Structure formats: structure tokens, C-alpha cells
Amino acid sequence: MSNVLTxxxxxxxxxxxxxxxxxxxxxxxxxxxxxxxxxxxxxGNVGVRALDVVVxxxxxxxxxxxxxxxxxxxxxxxVGEMERGTMLLLLSYPVGRRQVLLGKFLGHLAILGFATLVxxxxxxxxxxxxxxxVEAGSWTAFASMIGSSILLGASFVAIGYLxxxxxxxxxxxxxxxxxxxxxxxxxxxxxLLGVLAVDQGQTLAGGLLDALLLLNPTDAYRLFNLGGxxxxxxxxxxSGLTRTAAxxxxxxxxxxxxxxxxxxxxxxxxxxxxxx
Amino acid sequence: MTATIEIxxxxxxxxxxxxxxxxxxxxxxxxxxALVGHNGAGKSTLMKLMLGLIRPTAGSVWVLGEDPAAGxxxxxxxxxxxxxxxxxxxxxxxxxxxxxxARLKREGRTAVAPLLDRxxxxxxxxxxxxxxxxxxxxxxxxxxxxxxxxxxxLLDEPTTGLDPALRQVFYEIVEELRGRGTTVLLSSHAxxxxxxxxxxVVIMNxxxxxxDGTLDAxxxxxxxxxxxxxxxxxxxxxxxDRLWTDCPxxxxxxxxxxxxxxxxxxxxxxxxxxxxxxxxxxxxxxxxxxxxxxxxxxxxxxxxx
Numbered sequence: 001m002s003n004v005l006t007x008x009x010x011x012x013x014x015x016x017x018x019x020x021x022x023x024x025x026x027x028x029x030x031x032x033x034x035x036x037x038x039x040x041x042x043x044g045n046v047g048v049r050a051l052d053v054v055v056x057x058x059x060x061x062x063x064x065x066x067x068x069x070x071x072x073x074x075x076x077x078x079v080g081e082m083e084r085g086t087m088l089l090l091l092s093y094p095v096g097r098r099q100v101l102l103g104k105f106l107g108h109l110a111i112l113g114f115a116t117l118v119x120x121x122x123x124x125x126x127x128x129x130x131x132x133x134v135e136a137g138s139w140t141a142f143a144s145m146i147g148s149s150i151l152l153g154a155s156f157v158a159i160g161y162l163x164x165x166x167x168x169x170x171x172x173x174x175x176x177x178x179x180x181x182x183x184x185x186x187x188x189x190x191x192l193l194g195v196l197a198v199d200q201g202q203t204l205a206g207g208l209l210d211a212l213l214l215l216n217p218t219d220a221y222r223l224f225n226l227g228g229x230x231x232x233x234x235x236x237x238x239s240g241l242t243r244t245a246a247x248x249x250x251x252x253x254x255x256x257x258x259x260x261x262x263x264x265x266x267x268x269x270x271x272x273x274x275x276x
Numbered sequence: 277m278t279a280t281i282e283i284x285x286x287x288x289x290x291x292x293x294x295x296x297x298x299x300x301x302x303x304x305x306x307x308x309x310a311l312v313g314h315n316g317a318g319k320s321t322l323m324k325l326m327l328g329l330i331r332p333t334a335g336s337v338w339v340l341g342e343d344p345a346a347g348x349x350x351x352x353x354x355x356x357x358x359x360x361x362x363x364x365x366x367x368x369x370x371x372x373x374x375x376x377x378a379r380l381k382r383e384g385r386t387a388v389a390p391l392l393d394r395x396x397x398x399x400x401x402x403x404x405x406x407x408x409x410x411x412x413x414x415x416x417x418x419x420x421x422x423x424x425x426x427x428x429x430l431l432d433e434p435t436t437g438l439d440p441a442l443r444q445v446f447y448e449i450v451e452e453l454r455g456r457g458t459t460v461l462l463s464s465h466a467x468x469x470x471x472x473x474x475x476x477v478v479i480m481n482x483x484x485x486x487x488d489g490t491l492d493a494x495x496x497x498x499x500x501x502x503x504x505x506x507x508x509x510x511x512x513x514x515x516x517d518r519l520w521t522d523c524p525x526x527x528x529x530x531x532x533x534x535x536x537x538x539x540x541x542x543x544x545x546x547x548x549x550x551x552x553x554x555x556x557x558x559x560x561x562x563x564x565x566x567x568x569x570x571x572x573x574x575x576x577x578x579x580x581x
Contacts, residue, residue: 006379010365010368084363085361085363086363089357089359089362089420092327092329092352092357093352093377094352094381276329
């Protein structure tokens with residue numbers, strides 16, 4: 001365990017030094033603050049549910065941004081270190097490959113978690129300071145959005161590791177990462193929508209549709225946050241979608257967790273077999 | 277002497293390429309061994325096998341009584357490795373980098389500063405590794421290999437591209453470790469790089485072990501001729517033709533002749549020169565160079581005892 005923490009600590013140290021942490025935090029904070037104050041415009045000065053509006057707009061943005069950031073950090077983790085030659089030296093030390101992978105994961109997760117918490121948290125604090133009254137339910141929705149955003153990031157970090165363990169060259173890993181991002185964030189939903197429109201609910205309905213939604217981590221995240229309790233669901237117009245048991249919040253979180261653990265486990269297997 | 281590394285009938289194939297073909301040798305405590313061969317001769321592959329980074333296709337590798345690829349790390353804690361073209365993360369400082377590796381070897385932070393001083397990186401310890409020159413990176417590479425009082429040091433082409441001053445420091449450190457019983461394995465692509473520092477030489481050629489022995493033993497086996505160069509105002513050619521008909525002679529110019537003396541004939545020839553009384557102005561005796569010795573074993577591909 002100590003080896004895992006040592007590797008994690010070094011990842012964080014590097015992240016701080018090459019400004020990944022700073023850049024990511026600032027980017028997320030800037031976007032969150034912009035949305036917090038622009039987003040409250042439609043509700044006018046009443047603004048009772050300002051934070052709920054922020055949750056809706058911010059989670060839609062998270063779906064695009066966090067997977068991209070996560071893949072950017074992670075796609076280089078294995079193949080990049082192999083190409084630079086740093087992996088050769090690291091693995092000559094009394095440290096297992098799984099410990100290296102897990103350590104990197106914890107380090108990258110810490111970077112991502114810190115950026116999300118501070119960046120999005122800044123928006124919530126700013127709203128509270130500006131005197132906007134916020135209900136307890138909205139705080140819960142906001143907190144669970146931050147938590148699930150980190151989980152979404154974690155699953156894309158794990159997917160990035162799998163690409164990185166499989167790729168022979170850094171360029172391949174980077175290209176595949178872009179492809180994966182496009183598929184999960186844009187193409188998958190468009191294709192699903194197209195099929196639904198053509199199918200008219202003949203075959204693609206009920207359980208199959210639920211399963212297809214769980215097969216994409218960004219959809220699981222979207223349903224978890226936008227279909228959530230109370231006003232958020234009403235604002236997003238997605239409250240009708242989430243009444244089935246298969247897409248209950250625990251099931252959606254479990255899907256996100258599976259999307260983290262499965263790629264991570266596969267990455268460990270592939271990395272174990274790789275020869276230097 | 278206790279064996280620290282045992283390589284037995286090791287074969288390593290990468291796809292269709294046989295990088296190492298049935299190599300066997302045993303390294304003992306306190307030995308400094310040079311692993312010499314061209315690029316692609318299998319030197320780095322042998323070191324990776326000893327580190328357990330790759331598994332042999334056939335045969336067995338034992339390091340400090342352990343199979344290094346078995347996933348046990350007790351042996352690795354007592355092993356220092358300097359890869360060819362050592363690389364570090366550019367964002368961290370030299371001190372942070374070394375502290376990271378020290379933690380992985382369960383060494384205290386106190387080990388870091390003295391090691392940095394020892395390799396001459398003390399003043400640059402708090403600069404980012406990205407700003408280091410190649411020599412400085414090599415120094416840092418050496419420092420990390422020395423962490424944890426290693427019983428085995430594997431140094432892959434350690435002196436290529438080093439300035440003479442650092443090379444000196446480098447060999448001093450190696451000498452000191454050898455005195456404490458560390459097995460030092462140095463690889464190099466030329467024998468001359470090693471300046472006769474190694475007690476024993478293993479020559480690799482395209483995956484096959486071409487020779488294994490001390491430099492003196494290898495010289496005896498190779499039976500390379502010593503060149504004797506005579507300079508005289510007149511009559512030097514007649515002298516050579518008359519006295520040593522069995523040795524190949526080469527006329528360099530009108531005044532100089534070069535005789536290739538087989539081992540054991542050198543003193544004989546020198547005595548002959550003195551006795552002849554001709555006006556020989558100068559005698560130069562050139563023993564076979566390390567490069568010639570190396571070339572001989574690469575050509576002959578015979579395995580020494």
C-alpha cells in the first residue's frame with residue numbers, strides 16, 4: 001500500500017508542478033461561475049432555485065468537459081512513460097505493476113477530484129455569498145452532482161489507462177482517446193436517438209433501452225443528475241425517463257462504478273502482460 | 277565466493293528474433309564484470325532478464341537466490357540499475373526524484389542528500405530535471421542506482437557520453453562498492469570504454485556468448501601478435517628478413533619495419549635486435565589493443581572456458 005501512495009503522491013506532485021491542477025481547477029471554476037450567474041438570469045431576481053438551475057447546466061457541461069480532461073491526463077500514463085523510458089526504471093524497483101497503476105489512478109483521481117470540488121464549489125460559495133437563498137434539497141443535488149462528476153472522471157481515467165496499456169505508441173493512444181470521447185459524448189446518443197426515432201418504440205423499449213443507457217457512462221451520469229429528485233428533474237425535463245427501477249440512482253451509480261472498475265481491471269491485465 | 281547472479285541456458289525470443297541464445301554464466305560477490313557487445317548483441321536483454329522485467333523463453337535466471345520475474349521484490353531492494361538512456365520526469369527536481377525512488381526502496385530521506393553530493397549534483401539538487409544536461413541526468417541515474425546499499429549493480433552503457441572527470445568519479449564509486457562485495461555488471465559496446473577496469477569480460481555477439489574470462493585469459497586464448505616497430509638509419513629490412521623469417525614483417529617506409537611477434541616470441545626478437553648490433557635507433561612494442569581483442573572474439577565466435 002505504501003508503494004501505491006508513493007506513486008500517487010508523485011503523480012500529484014507532477015500535476016502541481018506542470019500546472020495541470022491549476023489549469024483544470026481554474027477552467028472548471030470559471031465555467032461554473034459563469035453558469036451560476038448567467039444561469040440565474042432566466043429565473044430572474046426571484047432566483048429561489050438558482051442552484052438547481054446551476055446543477056442542470058453544469059452537469060450538461062460536465063458531460064463534455066470532464067471525460068475530455070480525464071482522457072487527456074490518463075491516455076499517456078502507461079505508453080508515454082514507456083516511450084520516455086521512465087517506466088523501465090520504475091519497474092526495476094521493488095514495486096508491482098498493479099501498484100504502479102493503482103497509484104497513478106489515485107493520483108489522477110485526486111487531481112481531478114480537487115479541481116472539481118474547488119472549481120464547482122467556488123460557484124456554490126459565490127451563489128451563497130451573493131445572498132441567493134438556497135434550499136437544503138438543492139444543496140443535496142449540488143453535492144451529489146460534484147460526487148458523481150468525480151466518479152464520471154474516474155471512469156474516463158480508467159478508460160484512458162486501458163487505451164494507454166493497449167497502445168503501441170503515444171500517438172495511437174491520443175487518437176483513440178479522441179475517438180472514445182466522441183463516441184461516448186456525442187455519437188452514441190445521436191445514434192441511439194436516431195434508432196429510437198426510426199424504431200418508434202417497436203423493439204427498442206423498456207429493459208433494452210435502459211440497458212443501452214447504462215452502457216454509456218455519460219448517459220448514466222446524465223440520468224443520475226438530470227433525472228434527480230425534485231426540481232432538478234422538472235427543470236431538465238427528464239423526470240419522466242427515470243421512473244424505472246433499472247435506472248434508479250443507486251443503479252446509475254453502480255453503472256458508473258462498474259465503468260471505473262472494469263476498464264481499470266482490464267488495464268491492469270494488459271499492463272501485466274506487456275513486455276518492456 | 278557466493279554467487280549473486282546465475283544465468284543458465286537462457287534463451288529469449290521476441291517474436292521471430294532470438295535476442296539471447298543459450299547463454300550461461302555465474303557472477304560472484306565482489307566481481308566487476310564487463311558485458312561487451314555491439315548494439316543488439318543482447319546486453320540490455322540480459323539485464324532486463326536479471327531485473328525480471330521480461331521472462332526467459334527457456335532456461336533460468338536466479339538473482340540473489342530468487343527468480344526475479346516471480347513477483348517477489350526482496351532481491352530488487354538490494355539491486356541497483358542504471359538503464360541505457362536513463363530518463364526522468366522533467367517536472368520534478370533532482371532531490372524530489374531521488375526521494376521518490378528512495379521511498380520505493382524503503383530508504384529514509386536522509387539517504388538522498390549525501391548521494392546527490394557524492395555524484396556532484398548537490399548544487400543542482402533543487403533545479404528541475406528538465407534543465408539538466410545529459411551528464412547531469414546520468415549522474416542522477418547513478419545516484420538512484422546506488423540507493424539502498426546494493427549488492428548487485430547493473431549498469432547499462434554507463435559511461436557513454438560522460439566527461440572524463442565524471443568517468444573518474446564513476447569508476448571510483450564502482451571500485452568502492454566492489455570492495456564491499458557488490459557485484460558490478462557494466463555493459464558497453466566497446467572494450468576500450470572500460471579502460472581495463474573490469475576483472476572479467478563477457479563478450480556477446482548476436483545473442484551468443486562469444487567469450488568469458490579475465491582480460492589476461494582472453495589475451496592468452498586469442499594469441500594475438502604483439503607488434504614490434506624498429507627504426508634504423510640503414511639495414512633494418514635486411515635484419516628483419518634475416519633473423520625472423522617465421523614472423524610476418526611489414527615495411528612501413530625506408531627506415532621503419534614492423535614485426536608481428538606471436539605470443540612467446542617477443543623477448544626472443546628483442547634479444548635478437550640487441551645482439552645484431554645494427555644501429556637500431558628506436559624500438560616500439562605495441563601489445564594487442566582491447567579493440568583488436570574484441571574484434572578477434574567477434575570473428576572467431578568461439579567460447580572460452
